[in-house]
Amino acid sequence: MKRTLTCITLAAVALTATGLAQAQNKTLRLLTWADYAPKDVVEQFTKETGIKVEITLSNNEEMISKLRATGGAGFDLAQPSQDRIAGPQTEFRIYKPLDLSKIKRELFIPSMLEATQANTTVDGKVYGLPHIWGTDGLVVNTKLSKATDYPDLCAPENAGKVSMRLKRPTLIAFAFASGKNPFALYNDAKGYAALMNEVGQTLINCKKNVKFYWDGKDQLLAGLRSGELTTAMMWDTGGWGLNKTQPEIKFVAPKSGALGWVDTYAIPAKGRNDAAAYAWINFNLRPKIAARVASAAGNFTASKGADQLMNDTLKKQFADSFPEAALKNIKWYPAVPAGIEDIEGRVLDRVKAAQ
Known part of the structure; x- marks a missing residue:
């Protein structure tokens, strides 16, 4: 009798384990940014593949923190910016190498695929694939x-009428505006620290001009809409969104160069459903799908041919903000070496604490 019960119990456990495995194989746990997984796109993916998508919204800092805390567990696919992969991977080993044989290379813009692979390679292995790209610059109420x-x-x-973030892009932007190239000092910790200290003092001197330092977009967009703010350092899609209803508000590529970023696909070290991750990547790089995602995000995509399917308004706004010279002057973020963000963090803390 005991033996029979034991067999029944073991069989039940085996069936439960099989059921859990099957459920896992039909679920993709995605760690991503807002608007990168529109509801209609997720529904089509699930309809085509049978795979459900569980979405957790995040940002670069939180992605690193979450994956570091779990050793790369909890998610099957993440979307860090390309400059936030090599450093964290070197320090924390939170991602697994990509199997490039499982992606459809023909779907990507070749130059963007090659550049992102180069920027996310650690010890000869590639950890990132490009998805959405855009820039940070200035959003200006041209009447004010x-x-x-x-x-x-x-x-x-502009005293008392501007906004910016107390984050690393602000430090990088002001460094370029001072005539220096911060990226060229990434491997010179002493030189980089000296440059960041100079920029930090500039930002301390600038505090009287700052209405508020923004973290969330709602306060920032409201300030620009109302005229409370005349100018803000922010991302291009925010400026283009405001421009649709208030033509006097424009995204301006700064003279010293807009800052260019690429958000990627990376597979966490302990992700349990790589097959679903690769299926989602290839699905999202299909031009028609990519154009829908890019339109929802308000930015452009690494999908080859998707730009021709974007709406005419966004294409015109992009052309107005980025004439050829401005496009060539974009400062693309390279991989961030270990230790760089510690230097920046100390400077940002001093700016925040300054009276």
Whole structure:
């Protein structure tokens, strides 16, 4: 009798384990940014593949924190920016190498695929694939401000009417505006720290101009809509969104260069459903799907041919903001070496604490 019960119990456990495995194989746990997984796109993917998508919204700092805390567990696919892969991977080993034989290379813009692979290679292995790209620059109410570069945020005529983030892009932007190249100092910790200290002092001197430092987009967009803010350092899609209803608000590529970013696909080290991850990547790089995702996000995509399917309004806004010279002047973020963000964090803390 005991033996029979034991067999029944073992069989039940085996069936439960099989059921759990099957459920896992039909679920993709996605760690991503807002608007990168529109409801209609998710529904079509599930209809075509039978795989459900569980979405957790995040940002670069949170992605690293979540994956570091679990050793790369909890998610099957993540979307860090390309400059946030090599450093965290070297330090924390939170991603697994990509199997490039499982992606459809023909779906990607070749130059963007090659550049992202180069920027996300660690010990000869590739950890990132490009998805959505865009820029940070200036959003200007052209009726209230004539700002054309980052230092204009600190000009007397904009006192108390600007906003920026106390994050690393602001440090990088002001470094370029000072005539120096911060990326060239990534492997010179002492030189980089000296440059960041200079920029930090500039930002401390600029605090009187700052209405508020923004974290969430709602307060920032409301300030620009109302005229409370004349100028802000922010992303291109935010400016283009405001421009649709208030033509005087424009996204401006700064004279010293907009900052270019690429959000990627990376597979966490302990992801349990790689097959679903690769299926989602290839599905999202199909031009028609990519155009829908890019339109929802308000940015452009690494999918070859998707730009021709974007709506005419966004294509015109992009052309207005980025004439050829401005496009060539984009400063693309390279991989962030270990230790760089610690230097930046100390400078940002001093700026925050300064009176």
